[in-house]
Amino acid sequence: MKTLIEVFRNTPPGKACLTLTKNVLDVVYGENIDYEIDKKTDITTKDFEVQMHPFPSRTAEERGIEGAPSICINRKLKAYGVISPEEIKDLIEKAKPIKIGIIITKTPNTNEDVENVLAIGEEALKAGNQVELFLLSDGVWVGKKGNVLTEKRLLNLINNGCKVKASRRHMKACGLNKEKLVEGINISDEPYDELVDLVMEKWEKVVIF
Amino acid sequence: MTKTLTLLLHRGPYESEYADLAVNFALKAKEKGYNVNLWLYGDGVWTSHVKRQKDYPNVGERLRKALKEGVNVKICARCAEARDLVKGDIIEGIPMVGLFDFTDWLEESDKVLTFMR
Numbered sequence: 001m002k003t004l005i006e007v008f009r010n011t012p013p014g015k016a017c018l019t020l021t022k023n024v025l026d027v028v029y030g031e032n033i034d035y036e037i038d039k040k041t042d043i044t045t046k047d048f049e050v051q052m053h054p055f056p057s058r059t060a061e062e063r064g065i066e067g068a069p070s071i072c073i074n075r076k077l078k079a080y081g082v083i084s085p086e087e088i089k090d091l092i093e094k095a096k097p098i099k100i101g102i103i104i105t106k107t108p109n110t111n112e113d114v115e116n117v118l119a120i121g122e123e124a125l126k127a128g129n130q131v132e133l134f135l136l137s138d139g140v141w142v143g144k145k146g147n148v149l150t151e152k153r154l155l156n157l158i159n160n161g162c163k164v165k166a167s168r169r170h171m172k173a174c175g176l177n178k179e180k181l182v183e184g185i186n187i188s189d190e191p192y193d194e195l196v197d198l199v200m201e202k203w204e205k206v207v208i209f
Numbered sequence: 210m211t212k213t214l215t216l217l218l219h220r221g222p223y224e225s226e227y228a229d230l231a232v233n234f235a236l237k238a239k240e241k242g243y244n245v246n247l248w249l250y251g252d253g254v255w256t257s258h259v260k261r262q263k264d265y266p267n268v269g270e271r272l273r274k275a276l277k278e279g280v281n282v283k284i285c286a287r288c289a290e291a292r293d294l295v296k297g298d299i300i301e302g303i304p305m306v307g308l309f310d311f312t313d314w315l316e317e318s319d320k321v322l323t324f325m326r
Binding site for chain 2 (some may be wrong): 105137195196197200206
């Protein structure tokens with residue numbers, strides 16, 4: 001997954017803004033290259049995506065940026081002023097996305113639990129992390145098409161890159177099949193087998209509700 | 210080094226699927242070569258009380274299988290005492306211990322899953 005670095009600069013960018021831009025690009029390219037730093041707009045490399053934004057702007061507002069020059073990494077870590085390449089590297093390390101797994105074992109309409117756990121998934125995804133949902137036991141009801149509480153939110157999560165899996169044996173017990181589930185949900189034939197691998201190896205953090 | 214999974218079960222057998230989920234999870238993780246701990250807490254201690262044959266799914270039998278396969282199972286002594294469960298009532302080979310054993314497990318675990326409420 002690419003690291004997103006957003007640089008916020010005054011218009012036109014002053015000396016401080018240009019120095020910060022240069023520091024960011026030094027980190028991105030790993031060496032000192034002569035760039036036209038005042039003209040450079042967006043840059044994409046194998047590991048990085050760098051975006052230049054004016055300050056003030058809508059993006060700055062969305063990220064809660066309060067001044068320029070400043071940077072925001074993976075939409076979650078912010079830093080102000082002319083930050084050195086070493087400090088930028090530290091921030092990138094701290095803002096690394098993590099893989100979060102969410103296991104849901106409850107129905108959406110009994111209480112608030114499912115609503116709250118979906119909110120955790122939405123926020124984690126917004127912060128640039130990888131999120132996966134696993135619908136186990138009564139949790140398979142969360143995947144049902146047409147549920148007014150969950151359908152829209154689930155589709156939204158899936159469209160934003162969240163993987164959703166449902167346990168076939170529990171679907172079967174509830175009389176659910178693939179056609180009755182929200183589009184984009186994958187079905188797991190061996191839920192425990194897959195979950196052990198996900199929990200122990202793939203997911204860095206696990207939330208179970 | 211072998212990774213460790215700790216499971217906490219806080220629900221009673223047959224009142225919900227959680228006892229089955231926890232025990233099935235433990236069995237599968239053990240089968241895959243992980244070190245597995247299962248802590249029976251609150252009403253979860255009743256799972257160790259299911260000892261006789263049933264003509265429907267038997268979570269006690271699965272728990273005995275987990276013990277045989279090498280899953281470390283422990284019971285919260287205070288929760289058992291509160292329910293008047295004594296040593297002779299429960300499946301053989303499960304120690305009734307204090308909560309500190311669980312916090313030790315937490316320290317040594319790579320992942321923890323809780324099955325409750």
